Amino acid sequence: MITSTPERRTLIVDCAIDLIAAQGLRALTHRALDTALDLPPGSTSYYFRTKRRLIEAVVERIALRSRIDFAAANTLRPPPGGPGEPADPNDPAILGEPDPPGEPAALVESAVPHDPPARTDADIPARNIATWLDQLLAHRRTHLITRHALIIDLLGDPTLHERLTGCLFSHRHATSLFRSLGSTDPETRAADFIAVIEGLIFDRFAGARTALTPGTPASVDQLARVLAVHLTGSV
Numbered sequence: 001m002i003t004s005t006p007e008r009r010t011l012i013v014d015c016a017i018d019l020i021a022a023q024g025l026r027a028l029t030h031r032a033l034d035t036a037l038d039l040p041p042g043s044t045s046y047y048f049r050t051k052r053r054l055i056e057a058v059v060e061r062i063a064l065r066s067r068i069d070f071a072a073a074n075t076l077r078p079p080p081g082g083p084g085e086p087a088d089p090n091d092p093a094i095l096g097e098p099d100p101p102g103e104p105a106a107l108v109e110s111a112v113p114h115d116p117p118a119r120t121d122a123d124i125p126a127r128n129i130a131t132w133l134d135q136l137l138a139h140r141r142t143h144l145i146t147r148h149a150l151i152i153d154l155l156g157d158p159t160l161h162e163r164l165t166g167c168l169f170s171h172r173h174a175t176s177l178f179r180s181l182g183s184t185d186p187e188t189r190a191a192d193f194i195a196v197i198e199g200l201i202f203d204r205f206a207g208a209r210t211a212l213t214p215g216t217p218a219s220v221d222q223l224a225r226v227l228a229v230h231l232t233g234s235v
Contacts, residue, residue: 122231130224138214
């Protein structure tokens with residue numbers, strides 16, 4: 001039985017994410033969560049007095065899970081020369097670390113002087129990023145759907161909107177990646193590449209390719225093929 005406040009709060013937020021993913025934002029009510037979790041009436045409103053507070057908790061939960069997943073991967077090491085150095089394309093979670101809240105990655109990157117790095121084979125990061133995306137699709141599908149629904153709903157809320165858009169893919173690491181590929185405008189290419197990734201993810205959970213099963217070689221191959229096209233000729 002869930003008795004402690006932290007456990008019950010987490011249970012409610014996780015249920016909210018699942019409810020939004022399954023039925024949409026309109027279905028998210030305090031009563032619906034009480035019913036879904038078989039809690040006494042008023043339990044959800046006790047922990048989250050307003051729908052706004054509930055949505056804030058959902059945003060934080062999705063961002064926290066991203067940080068936990070990145071830490072668990074334990075493969076992406078900070079470049080020895082600081083954030084201006086190229087990202088290691090052999091890291092499976094090369095773009096999986098959320099950028100620091102309130103710290104525009106493009107400004108951080110451009111402020112650090114660096115020597116031109118050696119070029120990198122684009123197929124390596126394409127395959128590794130595809131593997132990371134495939135894991136997201138396999139294990140965090142409800143988070144992806146809920147995040148997308150909230151990104152649209154929160155267009156008028158700059159704070160929460162920024163947290164959601166920056167919680168999965170790091171512009172900072174993408175910039176370093178394109179620097180390592182020899183791009184003359186790595187910040188722009190990084191932003192374009194993340195836009196491609198966002199489109200790929202949407203296509204797989206809500207678009208034309210929903211039938212392609214995550215966690216299979218075919219799934220990774222499909223993602224890697226598209227990513228390689230955008231990484232090749234990165235100048």
